[in-house]
Amino acid sequence: KTMLVIGGGYIGLEMGSVWSRLGTKVTVVEKLDRIVPTMDGEIATEFMKSLEKQGLEFKLSHKVVATKSGSKDVEVTMESEQDKKQVKDKFNVVLMSIGRKPNTxxxxxxxxxxxxxxxxxxxxxxxxxxxxxxxxxxxxxxxxxxxxxxxxxxxxxxxxxxxxxxxxxxxDTIPAIVYTNPEVASVGKTEEQLKESKTEYKVGKFPFMANGRALTTSESEGFVKILADKKTDAILGAHIIGHDAGQLVAEIVTAMEFGGSAEDIARICHAHPTTSEAVKEAALNVDGRSIHI
The missing domain is CATH 3.50.50.60 (FAD/NAD(P)-binding domain)
Structure with a gap:
């Protein structure tokens, strides 16, 4: 009935969301102040909101300091990274998901x-x-x-x-997908990485709420986000949260592999009605030229 997932990374959230849809009350504890630390921050915030709507609970900036197994439950002690206060709770199952290392x-x-x-x-x-x-x-x-x-x-x-x-x-063009509902797909740099490297960039976003195909299939949650070099327009990164995000990111991966720009994607004819139009619109919006918002 209840599960604690230790670690708010890709795998923990994938497994936790599956059990949540099966009716389990899932709590995720994460030591850092956000889920999926490697993900673009704006996408991560939207992602957590979506998972919370589905019933998942999050304890951010907390770590597990002790566990005690009983006949039916596991008592878990969690400590705040900020004020060091400890809280105890019981769960039927605890899933450890704090990263992997090579099996050598x-x-x-x-x-x-x-x-x-x-x-x-x-x-x-x-x-x-x-x-x-x-x-x-x-x-x-x-x-x-x-x-x-x-x-x-x-x-x-x-x-x-x-x-x-x-x-x-x-x-630089290896895509990463989180197989949850909605999916999250990323390739290239995040906004945080570009800011850290002091790279001048521009952003284009387009919500699936404004995409006809997404609306007709009731999959209008999320958006497409494209990051491009401010001077050259070269695509530096792309991040998508929404239905079939893992499929949609492939087009942007192709463009990046061949040194493409946001303008290159914007000039390509995308079939209507398809969710791929959201990619084109995000590319147009890099320069504020999106047609449907």
Whole structure:
């Protein structure tokens, strides 16, 4: 009946939202002051509001300091990161979701001289070579995001390198998807990252509430957000929250891979009525030219 999810990252929210839809009362405790810290802040705020509407509860800026298992429940003690006050609560189930690390401990790699980094990932160079000749590493055991599509692309690139072929791998255009309802999709830089690097940028947004297809399918929650360089108009990042966000982001990934601009997407004819029109409108809105808002 009740579940505590420790960790407000991608996996914890995906699993928590599933159990919530099955009727479980889900509480998420997160040490930081926001969910999914790597996500664009504006998107994360909208995302949490959506999950709260679905019944999930959040205890931000809290950490779990103790647990005590009983016959039917688990008593959990949580402590505030701000005033250090502690609260206790009981849950039927506790789901630990505080991140992953490469599963390299039982591979005995040290016996053959393969070096690991501090996160226990296998150290590789730009050609996926390890510290031992003829041994390569890709995917979850190598540094970088633990994503199946990232591992697949690395596998192809690695084999091409071994065969002496030219290859290409752009880590700036690897999309990340949160498979919840609504979905959240991201590629490239967040606003926070651009501000930190003092990059001058412009923003274009378009809500699904103004998209005909989204309205007719009752999937009008969320919006598309595109970040572009202020001078060159090159797309620096894109973030989507809404139905089929994981599908829609592919167009922007393609544009970024080939150095495309917001204007490039804005000039492409998008079929009507489709939710992809929201991507075009967001691209237009980078320069304040959106037609339907």
């Amino acid at each position: 401990e039982e591979l005995n790699l040290e016996k053959i001289g393969v070096k690991l980094n501090d996160q226990q990932a296998i150290e590789v160079d730009q050609q996926y070579k390890t510290s031992v000749d003829n041994i390569y590493a890709i995917g979850d055991v190598a540094p970088g995001p633990m994503l199946a599509h990232k591992a697949e692309e690395e596998g192809v690139a690695c084999v091409e390198i071994i065969n002496g072929q030219k290859t290409h791998m752009n880590y």
